[in-house]
Amino acid sequence: MVSFFNRFLFFILIVNITSTSYGATDVKQLRISNTANSVRIVLDLTDQAEYKIFTIDNPYRVIIDLKNTHLNTSIAQPDVEKTGIQSIRNGVQDSNNLRIVFDLKQKMTVSSFVLAPEGNNIHRLVLDLKHSKTVQAKSxxxxxxxxxxxxxxxxxxxxxxxxxxxxxxxxxxxxxxxxxxxxxxxxxxxxxxxxxxxxxxxxxxxxxxxxxxxxxxxxxxxxxxxxxxxxxxxxxxxxxxxxxxxxxxxxxxxxxxxxxxxxxxxxxxxxxxxxxxxxxxxxxxxxxxxxxxxxxxxxxxxxxxxxxxxxxxxxxxxxxxxxxxxxxxxxxxxxxxxxxxxxxxxxxxxxxxxxxxxxxxxxxxxxxxxxNPIPGTYIAWSLENKNKLIDYTVKSGDTLSGIAYKHRINMSQIKAINHLKSDSLRIGQVLKLPLVSN
The missing domain is CATH 3.40.630.40 (Zn-dependent exopeptidases)
Structure with missing residues (x-):
């Protein structure tokens, strides 16, 4: 038996977003796709439906309750790879009410809206799940x-x-x-x-x-x-x-x-x-x-x-x-x-x-x-420094081609700047190299 405290905690944790509409409904299809900054879930419905959306922490879940709605059992399970969704579950409550649960890999915020039939489309309930924090990798x-x-x-x-x-x-x-x-x-x-x-x-x-x-x-x-x-x-x-x-x-x-x-x-x-x-x-x-x-x-x-x-x-x-x-x-x-x-x-x-x-x-x-270089960018910095030279001391294992690759310059540039007649280098030799490539 669920204690009063657990029931109370459940209602503290959920966010209740409601939209009221009416009519017996079937879910004909459930589609999921990644957008640039969110995961979009679309439910194709045969009619309007009264619905509620809840989010729960520990573990993170998004729950949709649809009143007087049934799920078409023949619909294909959508691919959730790379969406942040771990799995999708569904069940029936009070004989006629459908609950769909999206188990999440991490915390996400949710927003929703409905779209009326238009063209070849039927009624749609759209949910957008957004990651709480976006981390952009450094180049x-x-x-x-x-x-x-x-x-x-x-x-x-x-x-x-x-x-x-x-x-x-x-x-x-x-x-x-x-x-x-x-x-x-x-x-x-x-x-x-x-x-x-x-x-x-x-x-x-x-x-x-x-x-x-x-x-x-x-x-x-x-x-x-x-x-x-x-x-x-x-x-x-x-x-x-x-x-x-x-x-x-x-x-x-x-x-x-x-x-x-x-x-x-x-x-x-x-x-x-x-x-x-x-x-x-x-x-x-x-x-x-x-x-x-x-x-x-x-x-x-x-x-x-x-x-x-x-x-x-x-x-x-x-x-x-x-x-x-x-x-x-x-x-x-x-x-x-x-x-x-x-x-x-x-x-x-x-x-x-x-x-x-x-x-x-x-x-x-x-x-x-x-x-038109933008101040503070690598492009602006490289333009400012493209004619500057630095000293590079040849180490054991260095080759002219390897140094050129590492510093993003041509071997011919290195040879011209340093008046080299061959590709041979000696340990301890000091080369002049462009600070950045031209």
Whole structure:
């Protein structure tokens, strides 16, 4: 028998969030996905249901009680690997009430909301579980030099129920996620830079939350990656967009602006019920400097893309994209091509082509930050010190190639600076080396 004290403790520990709605209900499906900063749980329901959500410590659990609700026993058990969820259990209370228990690996906070039927979607109960504390690993350059990285937020457009533009074989959401992952891989491999993905899987994030995530993680630049479609197969080529609160700079820009800004509706969100806090922020803050920086970085990326990519527009395009409306993070949107063009769809389906695109995008970003270094970053420090030399004393086991690799410089540089005629070294020899690589 549970003691009065234990029952009392139970009610002290729980957080009770209620939402009242009515009707006999079946849970048709339970879906779980990782977003950039949370775990999203979606219950597809045949009707509205009265529900309560509780959180309990020691061990950590999230509990959903749904009144007059039944679980479809044929639904597949969702994959909980890397979600922070240990296991999922369910049971029946008072014959007609369903309880679902999520056993957690660590403490998480919970929020919830309901979505009414829209399009092919039925009633949905959505829970977002957030980790209590996010620890970001230090990069190699931060550890070695004590200078922070330039942080790039990479937003793969669309996702989940919003597939974006479609070609004969490909979906935009899949193509842009692949390109985004390639960009991140390149960025993370360069000293002085680090990157994170706004979404790293097939799920949808509302448009206004994407720049909010970038701001939360203190990004220095936000890039949104897309691959659009047109009503005819002829248009092709990449384009680079910056934010304009006055609207699109041309007919095609307006077409793409409307297409991208309607993503929330395709993602299953009821826009009429959402409070747009960002609009209030935009009304209070001056965006001129941020938008100017977005244009500047866009010019560098555009110039880099031109060297190896067919361009739809040879100048920066402007549009009022919702995803670019960050008051203090320079932002650009890159249309990597038209997936509705058969040749371009074939290119975007090629891993080599996507890698080349990613490389060109990063080269443009790097040239911008080399020209506009942020004080306190490794990039700024390296520019200040690139012509300075340090003494290095050769130790037992040292080779010229090993020293060059360790200090991220070329063997030819070392030989030129030290007037060496061969690769041979002697223990105790003092070499002049650049403080940082050129």
């Amino acid at each position: 190699v350059s931060q550890i070695n030099q004590g200078k922070r990285d330039v942080v790039i937020a990479i937003d793969a457009g669309h996702g989940g129920t919003d597939g974006g533009a479609t070609g004969k074989f490909l979906k935009e959401k899949d193509v842009v996620l692949s390109i985004s992952k390639e960009i991140k891989k390149i960025i993370d491999g360069v000293p002085g830079y680090s990157a994170f993905l706004i979404r790293d899987g097939d799920y949808y994030i509302p448009l206004d939350q994407r720049p909010a995530i970038a701001r939360e993680k203190k990004a220095d630049l936000f890039i949104s990656i897309h691959a659009d479609a047109f009503t005819t197969p002829q248009p092709r080529g990449a384009s680079v967009y910056s934010l304009s609160l006055r609207g699109a700079s041309g007919a095609m820009a307006k077409f793409i602006e409307d297409s991208e800004n309607s993503a929330d509706e395709r993602g299953g969100l009821n826009l009429s019920e959402r409070s747009d806090i960002l609009v209030q922020v935009l009304g209070e803050l001056t965006l001129d400097a941020t938008m100017d920086a977005g244009v500047d970085v866009g010019e560098f990326v555009l110039g880099s893309l031109k060297k190896g990519t067919k361009m739809h527009s040879s100048v920066i395009q402007k549009a009022n994209f919702a995803v670019l409306r960050s008051p203090d993070v320079p932002s650009i949107l890159i249309e990597t091509g038209f997936i509705s063009n058969p040749d371009e769809e074939k290119n975007l389906g090629s891993a080599k082509y996507r890698k080349n695109l990613a490389s060109a995008i990063f080269k443009g970003i790097d040239r911008y930050f080399q020209a």
